[in-house]
Amino acid sequence: MLERLKDGLTNFRNVTYEKYKHLYHDLEQEQHPHTLFIACSDSRVNPERLLDSQPGEIFMVRNIANTVPAYELSQNDPTTVASIEFAVEVLGVKEIIICGHSNCGGCAAAISGQENLTHIPFTQHYLKPLESVKEKLEAHNSFPDENAKATQMEHMNVIEQVDHLKSYPNIRKRLESGTLEIEGWHYDIKSGNVFIYDETTQSFLKSEEYQSVQ
Ligand SMILES: [Zn+2]
Structure with a gap:
């Protein structure tokens, strides 16, 4: 070690x-976390430090590019799906946060294209669903530079994964009954800011601003 x-x-x-x-x-005996946090595996993303949270507060799922398979593709990633199911149905978390981040390698790989991932076939297969996000990105937007394009991809990926989460009947039921909330976040490593997706304005707002409009 x-x-x-x-x-x-x-x-x-x-x-x-x-x-x-x-x-x-x-x-020692049991946990009662209030939040399920779905983040990228990236070593620069440190959720507990970011949230200043204590042990027992956050149930964590981490994978490349903070993804959730759509309901009809749930068998593609049983680990993530089972972890979400356990957090919601057994632990009864009240909030789910999907947190993307700046300079995400998974999103960058998706932008570069599936054909460039043949040397890492498991990753290639895993990232396949991000193809549709990339297509939406390139169809509807023009970008001043590559950095802006990467950030937009990361934002769109978070929104996509939130939509996937909402495709699960048990999640939808809890959202409708008001017993569960979902937020999409984007963490900017360089500035330390977190931006939260605001459905009303369809934009990512700095966390302080987001709180002020709720
Ligand atoms: Zn990442």
């Missing part, structure tokens, strides 16, 4: 654990 990670374990046990000892004891 890397020495740096070993030191981290020692620091966790001696400092962090001691500080939150009561919390860890309370959490």
Whole structure:
């Protein structure tokens, strides 16, 4: 194991654990997370630090490009689907956040095209559903530069995955009864800002602005 990670374990046990000892004891038998957070596996995305959340608060699903298969394609990714089902039906989370991020390699790979992924066939297969997002991106938009195009792809991908989530009958039922909320986020690594998709204006608003209009 890397020495740096070993030191981290020692620091966790001696400092962090001691500080939150009561919390860890309370959490020993069961969890009651309020939020399911679906994020990219990217190492630069650190949800618990981003949210300043404590153990027990967030149930996490992470995969390349923070995807959720559409209901009719649910068998394509049983891990993600089962994790969502468990979070909603067993743990009873009240909120689901799908969080994309800047410079996402999964979205960039989708933009570059399926034909460039033949050397990583599992990833190629996994990212296939993003083809339709790429097509929508290229059909309806022109971009000042590649960076703007990449950001738009990441935004559209978040919106697409939120739509996929809403295609599940159990999720839709809970949305309609008001017992569940879904938000689409985009985390900008460079600035540290999170932008939240606002359905009314169909735009991503800085988290502070989003709260003020709710
Ligand atoms: Zn990513």
